[in-house]
Amino acid sequence: xxxxxxxxxxxxxxxxxxxxxxxxxxxxxxxxxxxxxxxxxxxxxxxxxxxxxxxxxxxxxxxxxxxxxxxxxxxxxxxxxxxxxxxxxxxxxxxxxxxxxxxxxxxxxxxxxxxxxxxxxxxxxxxxxxxxxxxxxxxxxxxxxxxxxxxxxxxxxxxxxxxxxxxxxxxxxxxxxxxxxxxxxxxxxxxx
Amino acid sequence: xxxxxxxxxxxxxxxxxxxxxxxxxxxxxxxxxxxxxxxxxxxxxxxxxxxxxxxxxxxxxxxxxxxxxxxxxxxxxxxxxxxxxxxxxxxxxxxxxxxxxxxxxxxxxxxxxxxxxxxxxxxxxxxxxxxxxxxxxxxxxxxxxxxxxxxxxxxxxxxxxxxxxxxxxxxxxxxxxxxxxxxxxxxxxxxx
DNA sequence: ACACTACCTTACTAGTAGGTAAGTAGTCCT
DNA sequence: AGGACTACTTACCTACTAGTAAGGTAGTGT
Numbered sequence: 001x002x003x004x005x006x007x008x009x010x011x012x013x014x015x016x017x018x019x020x021x022x023x024x025x026x027x028x029x030x031x032x033x034x035x036x037x038x039x040x041x042x043x044x045x046x047x048x049x050x051x052x053x054x055x056x057x058x059x060x061x062x063x064x065x066x067x068x069x070x071x072x073x074x075x076x077x078x079x080x081x082x083x084x085x086x087x088x089x090x091x092x093x094x095x096x097x098x099x100x101x102x103x104x105x106x107x108x109x110x111x112x113x114x115x116x117x118x119x120x121x122x123x124x125x126x127x128x129x130x131x132x133x134x135x136x137x138x139x140x141x142x143x144x145x146x147x148x149x150x151x152x153x154x155x156x157x158x159x160x161x162x163x164x165x166x167x168x169x170x171x172x173x174x175x176x177x178x179x180x181x182x183x184x185x186x187x188x189x190x191x192x
Numbered sequence: 193x194x195x196x197x198x199x200x201x202x203x204x205x206x207x208x209x210x211x212x213x214x215x216x217x218x219x220x221x222x223x224x225x226x227x228x229x230x231x232x233x234x235x236x237x238x239x240x241x242x243x244x245x246x247x248x249x250x251x252x253x254x255x256x257x258x259x260x261x262x263x264x265x266x267x268x269x270x271x272x273x274x275x276x277x278x279x280x281x282x283x284x285x286x287x288x289x290x291x292x293x294x295x296x297x298x299x300x301x302x303x304x305x306x307x308x309x310x311x312x313x314x315x316x317x318x319x320x321x322x323x324x325x326x327x328x329x330x331x332x333x334x335x336x337x338x339x340x341x342x343x344x345x346x347x348x349x350x351x352x353x354x355x356x357x358x359x360x361x362x363x364x365x366x367x368x369x370x371x372x373x374x375x376x377x378x379x380x381x382x383x384x
Numbered sequence: 385a386c387a388c389t390a391c392c393t394t395a396c397t398a399g400t401a402g403g404t405a406a407g408t409a410g411t412c413c414t
Numbered sequence: 415a416g417g418a419c420t421a422c423t424t425a426c427c428t429a430c431t432a433g434t435a436a437g438g439t440a441g442t443g444t
Binding site: 043 | 400
């Protein structure tokens with residue numbers, strides 16, 4: 001179906017735009033021009049902008065979390081799993097003109113200009129990441145790879161915060177390598 | 193002068209709005225309605241939006257950095273200085289409806305829809321924070337309060353990343369206490 | 385009394401925002 | 415062949431965007 005293709009194209013372009021310029025700087029016109037259809041054609045697939053962003057976040061969340069689950073299920077060490085998780089977002093950061101952030105981060109920053117249901121979905125995406133990070137951290141704690149005081153849950157929130165903040169800083173400063181340096185240092189701290 | 197008052201009011205309202213909804217969701221109309229003058233009256237003080245945001249960032253940067261310098265110059269311990277630095281941003285986060293982020297963070301997220309000069313100013317704000325954080329970290333390292341491997345500069349970038357990411361997460365999840373928990377944990381990690 | 389300036393106002397512009405109603409070309413099913 | 419469905423199109427809407435030109439007015443200095 002050509003429909004599916006167009007729908008996917010819309011989501012792809014919208015995601016790219018939001019990761020670059022943010023939700024409020026992305027318009028239906030930008031999308032329609034990028035894929036070569038008319039403004040109303042985009043509205044046919046996604047009647048409202050909130051609906052489009054909701055669909056986008058769901059797709060993104062499913063993609064990221066399933067990749068993350070694959071990493072957790074792999075037979076590798078906790079340290080390797082953590083690094084592979086970090087690399088997931090590094091790929092986004094280093095793609096194209098090195099100006100793309102995490103979709104969740106962008107939606108989080110602009111969440112007050114979104115509707116309440118979307119804010120909750122963004123929060124759930126964060127929590128889902130943190131839960132999975134906690135699993136990796138506990139695994140590393142038990143294997144002796146990670147040594148840190150206190151509960152793994154709070155540490156997971158800290159790690160996710162550093163990841164999101166690291167992407168922000170790295171992108172603004174135009175230095176894609178900084179992200180890696182930050183998280184490499186974090187891994188070393190976790191190893192004790 | 194009434195001029196100064198209006199100019200200050202414009203900056204205050206604009207800052208509040210940007211910290212809440214972001215740069216692109218804030219309009220001259222929002223500002224004019226909030227302070228009770230007409231749209232053109234705002235343009236009298238700040239002809240262009242980029243100019244307004246530039247002035248805003250400069251004021252914000254000066255404010256934050258001078259407070260930070262005061263903290264560094266105080267006779268307190270490095271650990272206390274670090275906590276007071278974190279508390280600076282916590283005040284913003286917990287003010288009003290607990291929906292305000294760091295201005296630097298918001299401008300960083302939406303930096304691609306700003307002009308290039310502004311992006312550089314945001315990056316410089318980040319670097320200025322990191323430099324001052326590095327001073328505190330070195331001080332703590334020398335006094336024995338902080339124990340960490342590697343250079344203080346990279347650690348300063350990590351700390352600032354965690355701070356920015358922590359604000360983002362805390363705000364999205366609507367839990368203002370999370371920020372404190374994250375940075376408290378970070379302090380404990382730095383103490384070794 | 386008069387000019388000058390600072391600080392606004394009214395009234396406007398061109399462009400863009402998200403969104404809609406009605407029409408159309410192609411495809412599928414009976 | 416006829417009808418229904420999908421995936422668009424053209425043409426339009428109202429509201430809002432940043433920004434401007436010209437005018438008014440209050441206060442100040444001479």
